[in-house]
Amino acid sequence: MVITGHKIQREWQIFLLALGFLTRIPVPADPCYSDEKLNGASRYFPLVGLLVAGVASVVFIVAQACFGNTIIAVLLSMAASILLTGAFHEDGFADSCDGFGGGWQPEDVLRIMKDSRIGTYGAAGLIMMLALKTSALYAASSTTALVSALLWGHIVSRWLSVSYLVDLNYVSGEGKSKPLATAMPLSHCLLAGLPLIPVLLFCELPALIPLLIALLTFRIGFAFYLRRRIGGYTGDALGMAQQVTEIIIYLSFLM
Template identity: 70%
Template sequence: MLSRQYLQREWQVFLLAVGFLTRIPIPADPDFSEEKLNGASRYFPAVGLLVACAAALVFVAAVAIFNNALIAVLLSMTSSILLTGAFHEDGFADSCDGFGGGWRAEDVLRIMKDSRIGSYGTVALVLVLGLKAAALSAMPSTGLVVSALLWAHIVSRWLATSYLLDLNYVRGEGKSKPLATTMPLSHWLWSGLPVLILFIFTDAPALLPLCLVLLAFRFAFAAYLRRRIGGYTGDALGAAQQVVEIIIYLSFLA
């Protein structure tokens, strides 16, 4: 049986993950340590579950009030962006600016660290938000949207943390630095518990094409990051999360 001390410690680690990925205020940890901070990334999918639940609740309420799918989707997206402080969207935009405007690895990293958004990031951000809104509002039922939100927010964060398994962190500073730069395989597998729960309540065979696409993207993006910058950055993890979110929404329409 798990001890009370262990459960309390894991709760504190979970709160660190919540504080890192969202704007939710968390209480100060009296026993804060670097070890706890490094372990917080294993709770990123669980934080994704929180974000998904909030977005789904707003969507369901907005549908009931306005009876308009697009309005409900936009309000749901607004709630998730406010909740996370556009954390992943910011990383996606910075990555697009860096990879779009830089040729050498050092140029890509320098552009990523610039807090200003450029033309590549602006266009990419508009497109990714538009794709999300279009895909979700085109889904034929409220239940399908809720399911898509749960899958997208949880799985995208789980996949993004997988880059900590086999890629080197290539930048030691910046606003998007991850909590941990490496993750043991056992921690990553354990962090996928929310994903396992999703599979239990979903028709698994129907998800096989999606899983294959996500697997292909995961390794293709890893190869791209190795070739362009020699590893990953926090912004690159944000970009991966956003792309996976889009892939999942589109797969629910296919």
Template identity: 50%
Template sequence: MRYQLELFFTALGFFTRIPVPGWVPYSPERLNHAARYFPWVGLVVGAAGAAVFWFARQWLPASLSVILSMAATIRLTGAFHEDGWADACDGLGGGWEKSQVLSIMKDSRIGSYGATGLVLMLLAKAAALVEIAAHGIPHAIVAMIVAHTLSRLASTSLIHTLSYVREDDTSKSKPLAKQLSSMELSIAGAGGLLPLLLLGPAEALGAVVAVLIVTAWAARLFVRRIGGYTGDCLGAVQQVSELATYLGILIAWNSI
């Protein structure tokens, strides 16, 4: 049990800026095994964002409450996944060959594709959450928690199914680049899927189908363009899947 707790804190320390206890050891091998708790970290991030939304909503309109909530989650994660999304947009948008795509992704500067993609992603998530919040505070809170866990499960699925394509040792995500065992995949799956119980059947189905579609599309795109995935690809899938969750819920409501 202590080992599992250490792995959870390892994942929490890697994917967020939350301080972890000093007694938690670190090694690349532990980080690899900590990937099973990626969706569980999403539960922490989603709950934090939901708490900020609930608190702000007591005095502010839904639109501002959503923006503050998103700002809180971005601060909590250090824009880790947003950066991956922007880099992926730059690399896949501006590069042609595999080496060129990977080189652009690794560049710390943001280009026109990345800037445009990041702005549109943030606007789309904010707009979707405002629409969900119009149905009531509880709906927005649940949507945030589900989206942050399910989207991280989508990213974890790429680790399990695709090949890591960077050959250098400087990537922060390289220690994660190993397939998960059945037990590890079960733990990740529980963290990503259990929050769906907070939704109604139609909303849960809409969210899952939407995430499956965008994850499968992204995986196919990554394999076709670069032969696998990078850390930026994981961040991109998390962002797209988070948005897909919100859209899936809205589509389910509009279809009833």
């Protein structure tokens, strides 16, 4: 297949749609916008994750050099990633905690998720999630291990979250957390994983087996849970999947 300048420009515009959706980085308006482009933006979510991981890593390294304190560097790194993304995934995680924790019937779960106010489950979940991230990153054996964890965490978690677009149905009823696309071909999902290749080149496969087993177990288990509880996925549920996957990866780097 011949890659023309027009195709490259089109893919760049689709990437900018993904960047503008997942971060607070201002992007130029697309003069040739279309729903087809919008539906294709999800395949660039892991690439945006690579950008977020890069910013978080640089902030950690600079803060560590300036203050000589690991916990401060970790907190500043996390703050930078949250500011960059506008706490987008954290918001979905909190809404999901409230919805799944406070609702029994699918319609109740969706109604609670749509409420912008944070409840007890959401607040408790956010505190525990941020504490686990901070503790896991602080316990990293070296700066190299921490940066590797950030790269894996931000890229793989977004790849796993968009994989639910392949085999689950989108459940309507949400507001701001509605995903860019509601379905994704398997080929696009595989393409979305390309940013992980440079990271894989510096890893030993046997060491990855426990992590891959843990991620696959969560992927299958959470898909089953979503089908049973609400009949599919929501944008907030994808945010929860991203955050939980990120924690699983950070914890796996301590084993």
